Amino acid sequence: EDKVVQSPLSLVVHEGDTVTLNCSYEVTNFRSLLWYKQEKKAPTFLFMLTSSGIEKKSGRLSSILDKKELSSILNITATQTGDSAIYLCAAYYGGATNKLIFGTGTLLAVQP
Amino acid sequence: DGGITQSPKYLFRKEGQNVTLSCEQNLNHDAMYWYRQDPGQGLRLIYYSQIVNDFQKGDIAEGYSVSREKKESFPLTVTSAQKNPTAFYLCASSISGREEAFFGQGTRLTVV
Numbered sequence: 001e002d003k004v005v006q007s008p009l010s011l012v013v014h015e016g017d018t019v020t021l022n023c024s025y026e027v028t029n030f031r032s033l034l035w036y037k038q039e040k041k042a043p044t045f046l047f048m049l050t051s052s053g054i055e056k057k058s059g060r061l062s063s064i065l066d067k068k069e070l071s072s073i074l075n076i077t078a079t080q081t082g083d084s085a086i087y088l089c090a091a092y093y094g095g096a097t098n099k100l101i102f103g104t105g106t107l108l109a110v111q112p
Numbered sequence: 113d114g115g116i117t118q119s120p121k122y123l124f125r126k127e128g129q130n131v132t133l134s135c136e137q138n139l140n141h142d143a144m145y146w147y148r149q150d151p152g153q154g155l156r157l158i159y160y161s162q163i164v165n166d167f168q169k170g171d172i173a174e175g176y177s178v179s180r181e182k183k184e185s186f187p188l189t190v191t192s193a194q195k196n197p198t199a200f201y202l203c204a205s206s207i208s209g210r211e212e213a214f215f216g217q218g219t220r221l222t223v224v
Contacts, residue, residue, distance in 0.1 A: 009152070032211045042202070042215040043155075088154060092211040098143070098162065099170070100213060102155040 002027045004091050006103035013079055014111050021074040021106045023089030033065050033072045034100065036088040043088055046074070079110045115139065118203050118216035124224050125190070125197065133188045133219045135203035142208035144186035148172060149200040149218075158201075161186055162208055190221065198223045 007022045025033065032050040036043035047056045049065035049072060056063050060083075063074045076083055086107050090100040116137045125131045135144065143162050147155035157170030161180040175194025180186055186205075190197045200220050204213040 004154070006154070034211060041200075041218045045212055045214070048211055090155075094209070098209060099145070099157060099160055100211070101157070102147070104152070104154040 002091075002093070002101055004089055004101050004103035006087075006089050006106050008106060009104060010107040010109070012109045012111060015080060017079050017110075018075065018077045019079060019108065021076075021087050021089075021108070022071065023073070023103055024069075024071040025089075025091040025101075025103075026070060027091040027093050027101060029093040030067075030070075030091060031094045032092045034090045034092060035063055035072075035074050036090065038086040038088055038105070039084075046087075076108075079108075081110050081112055084108060084110045116203060116205055116214055116216035118201075118219050120219060121217065123219055123221045125221060127223055128192045130189055130191050131221065133190065133201055133203075133221070135186045135188065135216060136184055137186075137203075137205045137214075137216075138184060139205055139214065140183070141205035141214075142183070143206045143213075144180070145204040145206075145213060146170075146176075146178065146186070146188045147202045147204065149202060155202060158188065197221055 004025045035046040047063045052067035060077045065072045086105040088105045089103045119134045145160040146158040159178040161167035177189045202218045203216045206213040
């Protein structure tokens with residue numbers, strides 16, 4: 001059965017801390033790994049990773065894929081209260097049924 | 113502005129009633145998706161459609177139905193057969209074959 005697992009399920013940190021969120025996947029016909037941020041309602045796209053070992057970076061956020069370990073991490077440095085959200089990881093598999101499978105999400109709370 | 117519009121934002125349903133959630137996009141995307149999100153869980157795929165007049169069941173299709181008569185529209189009907197319909201419903205769309213999905217603001221359905 002295809003699945004995506006995220007850890008931790010929830011996390012509380014203080015402003016300025018660095019956090020690492022984990023995502024592992026078992027997906028047939030895997031094509032890419034996506035990260036989304038969900039603050040209130042609509043998830044917004046952060047990164048898409050297709051190649052192993054190549055870091056993608058946007059400001060204080062960065063992410064990397066390890067195809068050998070079937071996993072990805074999302075790092076957030078110098079966290080701010082505005083980083084508080086649910087972070088969703090999704091695996092995309094192609095073939096006849098192109099679709100995204102999402103993990104349970106990690107709820108991040110950044111305290112002042 | 114291009115985007116995905118879901119309506120209504122909040123919906124209350126009496127037990128035994130069918131309700132229809134609207135999803136409209138003007139992004140000219142071929143693929144559209146419906147996800148369900150419960151507290152502490154990630155997004156679970158209900159139905160998806162790659163082209164007009166065609167759709168496939170996702171992982172939790174029982175008790176739901178969809179139609180795709182127009183490219184821009186992908187309504188979801190929650191039938192009385194869905195035993196636990198209270199949840200947050202998200203619609204998404206993407207360019208066919210492309211991984212990145214764009215989400216609407218969601219509809220929160222409550223059974224009263």
